[in-house]
Amino acid sequence: MSTSTTTILPDAVAGNWVDRHAPERLRPWLKLGRFDRPAGIWLLMLPGWQGIALAAAERGRWPDPLLLLAVFVGAALMRAAGCAFNDIVDRDFDAQVARTAMRPIPAGQISVKQAWMFLVGCSLVSLMILLTLGWVAIGLGVLSLGLVAGYPFMKRITWWPQAWLGLTFNWGALLGYAAATHHLSWSAALLYASGIFWTLGYDTIYAIQDIEDDALAGIKSSTRRLGRHVRLGVAGFYAASFALLIAAAWVGNIGPLFLPLAGAFALHLSRQAAAVRLDDGPGALKLFKSNALAGLMVFAGLVAGFWKPGVSF
Template identity: 70%
Template sequence: MSAQLPDATPTNWVDRHAPAALQPWLKLGRFDRPAGIWLLMLPGWQGAALAGAMEGLFPDLMLLAKIFVGAALMRAAGCAFNDIVDRDIDAKVARTALRPVASGQISVKQALAFIALCSLVSLGILLTMPPLAIWLGVASLALVAAYPFMKRITWWPQAWLGLTFNWGGVLAFAAATGTMSWAAILLYAGGVFWTLGYDTIYAIQDLEDDALVGVKSSTRRLGTAVQKGVLAFYVAAFALALAAAWVGGLGPLFLPLAALYGMHLSRQAARVDTTNGPLALALFKSNSFAGLLLFFALVAGMWKGPVASF
């Protein structure tokens, strides 16, 4: 049985129930830490919800299912690729030293085979979508491939993660409509700032280790201004979500749930503490709920009522 990783909850299903032989593979794909699946999936669900709401419809349930499976698989593939690239750095950082590749439980060749399998299944899902969505899916590979190297060349790898993790929003919109819209692009931009905020919080856990091994992050770059930076990112995320709903002509029921989304983000920013790693992890994980609030706000926006938009 492989050791439980520090950022996995003690009650995670992999450590409790998965066969010992499968545990390293499931941990390679981060299935013991599902928060990342939610955070990759939710922008796609939001894009599908926006597309439906603009037409006064619920999002397509089959499309939501495809996004869920695709997000789980592509997140697994991306994490495995990241672990291959970062295996030497991971071995020197307390939080990541026990990851399967860094600890030698899974070889680089085995991890590459894992990536290929996840990618092939994801490709099969992608090929069921309209041409524009397929091309957007192919284009996302450049973002995914470049991400592990960003922490070596820029202080803002969290911004690149935002570009990568929220690409599913425009892809899902294209899958639902076969076209693109400024509303979808604004929603995507808002998601980039959302990710920049929550991943800046996440990186608080590694401040000391990142400084020792020379890894760059927005958290290190902001220094004593981390809390102000996160607040600024979240204000931009909220404003752009409002702009997307306005341009998309969503109904007034979007606003109450969107307000809860904004309140959730503001409370996170208010609690940021660069000396408290466990709190940072908890705040990061709470973004699954924040993303769901925005998703349901977009769904509620399908009801236009007596006016065209709020």
């Protein structure tokens, strides 16, 4: 058994299901798609679920479970395709950064040609799912490809690649809303904007892990740009996210049961911001992963918000 195939990547949980249960030959492919690190799947999927829940709550309904399932599968596959593309573009940078040097491409487990085949396969299955969601959602899905394609290059040209990731990862809020309603609205746009600042905050925290290696490799990030003001920056991003979320709920006339879970979301984010330490990479990873729970709070709040006083179901 080769050491490189069984190496647990630094940002994967020890004992994750890929390293414990997946056949050895499949492990590099699953790691290329980051299936050993499911936090990213949640963070890409949850804005889509939130968009679906927002649309349902505005109409006084429960979210469509089949639509939620379609978004979950599509998000998992598109996240895998996006990670493969990112690794293809960044393979030389990844080889210089301790956290990423053992990823399948820089480690020599998967060739660039094979990675392209993986990317195309995941994308085609995602496309089949997208084609069932209506023309507005299809159009949004096509437009998202530009965001996905541009992301790996942002760290070369701007100090704020985390903002571009926010634009990309939260596109599902618009797509999920459109899949449920076949149109867009100001409430969906505000939810999308809230997600952008949420991602800007949690990915700034995530980049703390690489701050020294990024400086050596010349990779830009909001974390490096903020420097010793990173905690204040994260707090500001999260405050903006919460304010925009409340605005989305207000414009969408979401019921009052949304508010307790929105408050829990705000408390969770404030605790994250208070705990940020520029010299604590492992702590930063833990804070980053906790955002799956934060996103679930928003989703649950929007689901609960379908009830409005004076309306019986």
